[in-house]
Amino acid sequence: TITLAAPEEDYWARLKRELEIINSMGFPGYFLIVADFIKWAKTEDIPVGPGRGSGAGSVVAWVLTITDLDPLRFGLLFERFLNPERVSMPDFDIDFCQDRRDEVIRYVQEKYGRDRVAQIITFGKLQARAVLRDVGRVLNMPFMQVDRICKLVPNNPANPVTLAEALETEPRLKEMRKEEASVAALIEKALRLEGLYRHASTHAAGVVIADRPLQELVPLYRDPRSDMPATQFNMKWVEPAGLVKFDFLGLKTLTVIDRAVRFVAERGVTIDISAIPVDDAATFEMLGEGAAVGVFQLESAGMRSTLRAMKPDTLEDIIALVSLYRPGPMENIPTYIERKQGIQDPDYLHPMLEEVLKETYGVIIYQEQVMQIAQILSGYSLGEADLLRRAMGKKKKEEMDKQRKRFVDGAAENGVDNKKASSIFDLVQKFAGYGFNKSHAAAYAYIAYQTAWLKANYPAELLAASMSLDRANTDKLSVFLKEARRTEVEVRPPHINHSEADFSVKDGAIVYALSAVKNVGEAAMDLIAERRREGGPFTDLMDFAERVDLKSIGKRALEN
Template identity: 55%
Template sequence: YQNLLQLVSIAHLEGFYYKPRIDLDILRKYADGLIALTACMSGQIPRLLLANQFEAAQKQLSWFQDVFGPDRFYLELQYQQLAEQRNLNRNLAKLAAQNGIPLVATNDVHYLNREDAEAHDVLLCIQTGKTIEDTNRMRFSTSEFYLKTPAEMEEIFFDYPEALENTLKIAERCNVHLELGEFHMPQFQLPAGTQEKLTTEKYLEQLCRQAIVDKGLTWDEVREKRLLFELSIINQMGFPGYFLIVRDFVHFAKREQIMVGPGRGSAAGSLVAYLLGITNLDPIEHGLLFERFLNPERISMPDIDIDFCFERRGEVISYVRKRFGEDRVAQIITFGTMAARAAVRDVGRVLGISYGEVDRVAKLIPRELGISIADAIAHSPDLQELIQSNPKIAQLMKIAVKIEGFPRHASTHAAGVVISGEPLTKFLPLSRSNEDEIITQFTMEDIESLGLLKMDFLGLRTLTVLRDTQVLIEQNRGQKVSIDKISLNDFRTYEDLAQGHTLGIFQLESAGIRRLLMRLQPETIGDLTALVALYRPGPLGSGMDDDFIKARHGQKEISYLHPLLEPILKETYGVILYQEQVMKIVSSLGGFTLGQADLVRRAMGKKKPEVLAAMRQQFIQGAIAHGILEQIAVSIFDLLEYFAGYGYNKSHSAAYALIVYQTAYFKTN
């Protein structure tokens, strides 16, 4: 498997010319542990046999025998009802007998079922820019390139029983075990002179303690307890090096005056991340939870996403490559797929249906994110009528359904970067992007399954604007303004926001959010945090925004199902707005730890009834133990289930609310 990864990577990185290629010397170098088959009619030996170049075929066969030995090289038989294949198979069998090489029967599969041949033909036309009527185009001459059943293969190769038996022998010999679920963290190199004195755990704590002094923080028992708790979980889960790695490249960015965002996602809930300068929000001050970020009850890699100045993000990635090694850092591949409307338009063009007709059909598919063609047909009487009355449209939709969701192109993920402590080709194959950047061939999800360190380096244009603003202030006014030290209680800034003066303000330029902002009348950073969380389809569709705003302005009485809910929901006027509030309620009223409460929140969000049933019962029993009536406990859990799907990550809201405020502050002042 390791050799296969090397071959595939070399073919893409060094040998690519219209398609990935390797030469025979490279194949010889990485042949150990691999089984070689001679491929379809386009393979080297089959091509020579088809051209009656028997001596050259024998010479090539001897080379493969020498490289792969007697038990890892097979002559491959295929039959898709192509006339030339019969003679080719006879010649391959003859070569096998003459040289003592085993045969293997294989299936040249390009689509799953026989009836998919038409959709495959259309896909080829989409790929090559042709129409189905074009006589001068790539096409498969039979519909036999589908996955045949064992019975069909036995019927085809009845006179080569040993070739069929060898399919099983090869399958039994392929026993790759990927170590999924294990983490492969790069080692963080401690500064010179400290290795013998400090462990990574001690060094991490030392940096946090120093930051308390450097930031001039008022330290109290709450913060001390939180710091010790976070450090214990980080160390217990084996992630101190992770935090030191992130701190390293964030500090590089700041040294080079590359703007870094105040935080993104749940990482803003970590006091350690704040002390290390990774985030710029005090989670104690903002009421953010560490367990929402790193749950001791759920072993998974931390996920710290960082926003950088859009124009200089590449410099940070280049630094990480130099710091950890060019062969250990890569950006991540992503695959663009055929969405419903695109599939309909592409198939319509290939079938030669007029643009007007295809456009009419495509526009009957809602623009709703993720909607499938099947869903659109089920909910659209107009589409159903078109399909029933027009055979061309029926054929179009039948094929479009089959190719919908297929990968259309590969590109570089907008933010994903993988960092390894060893060469990446030990774990995954590499490729090259259209921009000539080295990228992985595995997607983000696969990389996470392999336990590799994946991070999002996002480029945020607003940070570039904020950088330019500070430069212009210094040039034009002679004032050096530090964005991290501006007052968060500037009356004029909130006044401008309340009046809807949001042109150029981060995330507040749309008419919808401007209306919500003016109804809200923000006065604090906490109000802006709520605004970011409220302006989403779920809360807006459920009426949460109305409940929140009416209660805020005293137009609606705030009530709680139980007094224990008040300290948790008071900041949001009785509305369950944040995921962290769900966690606090489950913990405070149900007796769960915050880590367990996060698992409940996740189960509610994913609507897993079998998991939730046990959690519901545990919550009710815990609530009763806290003196809450069973009926009230049931109602509270029902309420949590309802709002869990709408709740938003407060850590992310708070971080982005800070960017909202910063842009508004500079505009106003």
């Protein structure tokens, strides 16, 4: 049974309004296709995320089990996802367990036809370092020399530095260009080639589904690493070409949660992770201590420090923290904490806005709050308010002047004087630039809470699952080992008669994985564990040598 967060008639009214918008925009088929492959995944026990992006704001999506969050319980807005006043395609991003995501894509291929389902092409461009390496190779320049030049270009994958910018900011690069003719020739050619497409590959998550064979609609490309065709139009152009895009993403944390739940089941305890209590005292006590190693989105040192200061005690606090812990909004974290702890009084800007801002102690954190402020204070429709939010993000003066007049005039009709309304507009505009999508934050905060709940109640199982997914990463393994010691969880060393190929849990202790030993292959360790299960523990080295094919194991693995 579901506990409703508002009167039942509010749900029916919201459902009716959403259905009218979905039908008028012609998108029922999109919702039903997404609901179908998610329901199939769930019946196949493939872990599916509770939601991602603005889609979690839809009651229709919640009813169809596309998402797991009650939008009315969390104050999520449908118009942030699908705005009737700005026609654009809906876009559900769906997280699946990373190990089984491909099964869902295969199901979609079989259901709609292999000739109607394709991935989407992406084009890799020649960026500063890559173009220097490619040109250097063609010019037969020594590898070490080119490598030295490349390393003078700052490496920032999130915001790549161009070669021209590097020449401006790096004096040594400028000097080498001036002093060495070969370097000058390299840089001159690289500057002309930079930005050109270098290679094609496929988008990590995007898939299109058509109502007829795709070759009738778009040119196709065959990636040699995939048995699935890809559109030759990239992400920007597939929708204008009339195709509908779906995002199938693999999220490692869902796999961690699934493995932890399976470890707990081996104890004889069955957990429905989507139905755990969201007010578990042990979980919030653990988070308040900053003991968040292994907890999704909350495990960085900075996050743990903030948790200790905040002492979260509701899921809403975690949603706020996930949203605030980013460049820009971070400056509001101390204000949020002081107001939460009663050190500072909340400022709701205007009595009419208290209901919208009460949850966040008067701090504007979410894009949805920006929309609700415009709706309540100035009479915007939620569709109009979404357009205002977008305009504030773009900061175009002409559009802002027009919106300010609309906002102030609307507020005046509600008895708010012009000066107060204008100052509220300025404040809202400041926050709108880095406001976070609450639908996405709520869904990811819920996953964070699930991992925290597992850690607080079943620490050995959660840590073993985390180690299993990072067993090739020795740095992460050492962090988890340290955390296990801190939480007094026993970790048994790898043992040929007790360890599995992967990490496991026995009698409340983590049993170290054979495959996590350095320089041994997983397949070889699987073989050892399988032989032990078939014939019982190995009695000595000779017994081991007789029962296991030593050629399959390899000399290096045996020595290790």
